[in-house]
Amino acid sequence: MLPLLSELESAAAIIYRVMPPTPQYSWATLNQRLGAEVWVKHENHTPVGAFKVRGGLVLMEELNRTRVSAPIAGIVTATRGNHGQSIAFAARRNGVPVVVVVPEGNSVEKNEAMRSLGVELVIHGHDFQAASEHAQKLSEERGLYRVPSFHPFLVRGVGTYALEFLRAMPDLDTVYVPIGLGSGICGMIAARQ
Secondary structure, X not given: OOOOHHHHHXXXXXXXXXXXXXXXXXXHHHHHHHOOOOEEEOHHHOOOOXXXXXXXXXXXXXXHHHOOOOOOOOEEEEOOXXXXXXXXXXXXXXXXXXEEEEOXXXXXXXXXXXXXXXXXXXXXXXXXXXXXXXXXXXXXXXXXXXXXXXOHHHHHHHHHHHHHHXXXXXXXXXXXXXXXXXXXXXXXXXXXX
16 A cells, blocks of 8 residues: 555655755756756765665654554664665664675675664575575564565655655656665655555
């Protein structure tokens, strides 16, 4: 289920306590090359350099709100990079330890970025699926809250980039969104509706 507009607006309020809206720019060279007026949303202006941080902030806020009687002692997730940085950034702000499982051969730079945010980085498996399965195992063994890579609270948070973009540029003809697991496109669809 996609988030409602009111949920995106509530998520934006959570995010704006930590970071301002990100800018969007039109670049003359890009416009000329493509033969169209093109606007680019600059999510590299977030604290971790990616839109994913929005989801982590909303997820942590919602978990803190809904789990008052049983606070989270720690989080575990699997990633290849930006999702892990997002969860690490948000959890660190809340004093919650994070274990991030990445597959072998993961980007050295992404691993270092996550470590710099204080995560316990575990390298396991040859691909994301193996890393994800190991994260689930660690969740069960250590009693950690398992954060999947796709979650309604994550979508609600990342959807705020689309809300900002569409409010700033309401007359767009076409919007291109890169797709990984789908939180970004789900957020765009929700904001567009």
